Amino acid sequence: MTIDQRGPALPDGRGEVSAAVIAHLRGEGTPLPDARAAAGADPYGDDLQLALYVCYEPHYRGFAGVDDAVEWDPALLAARALLEARFLDALRRDAARGHGVDEAVDDLLVEPLHGTGVSHHLQEEGRLWQLREYAAQRSLYHLKEADPHAWVLPRLWGRAKAGMAAVEFDEFGGGRAERVHARLFADLMADLGLDTAYGRYLNAASAPTLATVNLMSLCGLHRSLRGALVGHFATLEITSSPASRRLALAMQRAGAGPAAELFYTEHVEADAVHEQVVRHEVIGGLLEQEPHLAPDVVFGIDATVFLEDRFGEDLLGHWRAGRSSLRTPLDGPATVSVGPEPDSD
Amino acid sequence: MPNDPSDKPRRIRVRREGPVLVEGPVEVVLEDGTSAVSDRCVVALCTCRRSRTYPWCDTSHRHRA
Ligand code: FES
Ligand SMILES: [Fe+2]
Ligand SMILES: [Fe+2]
Numbered sequence: 001m002t003i004d005q006r007g008p009a010l011p012d013g014r015g016e017v018s019a020a021v022i023a024h025l026r027g028e029g030t031p032l033p034d035a036r037a038a039a040g041a042d043p044y045g046d047d048l049q050l051a052l053y054v055c056y057e058p059h060y061r062g063f064a065g066v067d068d069a070v071e072w073d074p075a076l077l078a079a080r081a082l083l084e085a086r087f088l089d090a091l092r093r094d095a096a097r098g099h100g101v102d103e104a105v106d107d108l109l110v111e112p113l114h115g116t117g118v119s120h121h122l123q124e125e126g127r128l129w130q131l132r133e134y135a136a137q138r139s140l141y142h143l144k145e146a147d148p149h150a151w152v153l154p155r156l157w158g159r160a161k162a163g164m165a166a167v168e169f170d171e172f173g174g175g176r177a178e179r180v181h182a183r184l185f186a187d188l189m190a191d192l193g194l195d196t197a198y199g200r201y202l203n204a205a206s207a208p209t210l211a212t213v214n215l216m217s218l219c220g221l222h223r224s225l226r227g228a229l230v231g232h233f234a235t236l237e238i239t240s241s242p243a244s245r246r247l248a249l250a251m252q253r254a255g256a257g258p259a260a261e262l263f264y265t266e267h268v269e270a271d272a273v274h275e276q277v278v279r280h281e282v283i284g285g286l287l288e289q290e291p292h293l294a295p296d297v298v299f300g301i302d303a304t305v306f307l308e309d310r311f312g313e314d315l316l317g318h319w320r321a322g323r324s325s326l327r328t329p330l331d332g333p334a335t336v337s338v339g340p341e342p343d344s345d
Numbered sequence: 346m347p348n349d350p351s352d353k354p355r356r357i358r359v360r361r362e363g364p365v366l367v368e369g370p371v372e373v374v375l376e377d378g379t380s381a382v383s384d385r386c387v388v389a390l391c392t393c394r395r396s397r398t399y400p401w402c403d404t405s406h407r408h409r410a
Contacts, residue, residue: 022357110410166386174385241404244399258352273389280358 007062008199011054014089015047017083024076025066026265031188033073038082041188043090044310046081046327052286053140055080056217060144062197081342091215092132092299095306101237101294102289104301105279108238118312121319128254132192133325135260136201137209142185148220149233155226156282157289161202163281164230167237167274168194184263191257196255198320208311215307219300227246230286231300234278239308240271251275273309364378364389373400 010026015018017033024032033041033051041048057063097104122131137228142244146168156164186196195201219229248264248281251257287288318325357367370384381400389402396403 011356109407111404111407115407170385242407245403268403269398269401270385270402272384273366273387274365275404276389277387279358 007057007064007066008197009267010063010066010200011050011202013047014050015041015045017041017047018051018054019051020077021051021076022214025054027039027059027067031080032079034079035082038079038086041083041086043341044085044201044207044211046207046210048086049207051216052080052083052087052218055083056214056221057199058219059217060147063199068244080257087211087214087218089141091303091306095302096299097302099298100277101283101297104298105234105283106240111242117243117309118315119243121245121316122250124227126250126254127257129190130315130319131250131254131256131260132194132330135189135192136194136326136330137311137315139185139189139194139201140199140205140209141213143182143196145181145185147182148216149229151220152226152229152233152299155223156286159281159285160230160283160289161285163277163285164233167282170270170274181263181266184259184266187259188251188256188263191260201326204328204330206260206311206325206327208307208314212304212311213295215303218319220317225296225300227286227290228300228303230278230282230301231297232304233300234275234283234297235301235304237270237271237274237278241268241275243254244268244271309332347401363393364391366390375400 007193010022011018013022017037019219020030020033023030038048041051054063055076058066058068058076062068062071064274099107119132122134149164149171150168153161153164153168169175171181173181173183177183189196215232216229219232222277244264244267248261248268251260251264283297287297324330347373348356356368367390368387369386369388370382371390372382373382373390377392383401391399391402391406395405397405
């Protein structure tokens, strides 16, 4: 399979702020969002989240037809800072649970006996169209899996750096292109009949999905948020293994295909290791050297849990109402029903 | 496996709970004579015996609430 490596097309605006950012990237010479526009936007809404996503994307793969140099365009960076401040302030206000690092990590390590999250739903009664939607939404992250976290490496030292690099090496396939996790996800998408082109589902992705990815870009790009990046990454790694087991079972039950199952079975095993390394070496090593970053680590954990919960609730809310969670419909066999219809909800 | 005197001793991390961490690659020979191989640079060996991917840890050792 060849994977399209050109940048995706610029998305459609979802309001005043995102439309202004997109027009700027198109070179239309129109003004970028100012402080008033940023202050007026819902910090978790479609408009601000898409605008932020579009501001970050030049640091990854860019957009087709947009000059690569826009990555360091001072006007764009200034507008991005306004949007970031709006998002960060909201997260600091809404996500904090007021606990310490050990307590926050221990919370993540307890598996609920009767979980109600999106992976539980997919394992128990997920239908193929829901698995396809889940994969399309998640593709915004998984097609650049572990990329935003690589930015933290130059900001770490000692055990934290060595541990982080060891985990990233695994995420990037341990030296083998066909085992890069982003590539394994593209293979999963192919099994599900989805388009594997990078950024293909940007227009379809919901605001809660964009917010989960924007948090990574935000923490990855700012050295001042290195503690939060580490807390965020630890949260992904600690929660991934059990959730991946459920998603592997969901893929198996839906007959999604071997690559779709492999992505998640690989993560059951890999993230059981990553969890250990991130907790003991990366968090442990970072806080040994920079103990003042403990509140930032906690913030990264809390913000991730908060946004992941919102993401899951948004998907389940749409599905319970019998509606698609995506903004634009998927092509292909999107309504194939697998497994029994849920009795209630 | 030959012991090359230039080899550093293989580091194994043991904790009170959860898996033992071994520098990979490793081959684990099981009781029935079969073996499992992992080429990760760190391998988590299940010590609780509850893993569904034994001998590799799958986080089944975690507390449930
Ligand atoms: S030690 Fe982790 S599953 Fe057994
Ligand atoms: Fe991964
Ligand atoms: Fe991982």
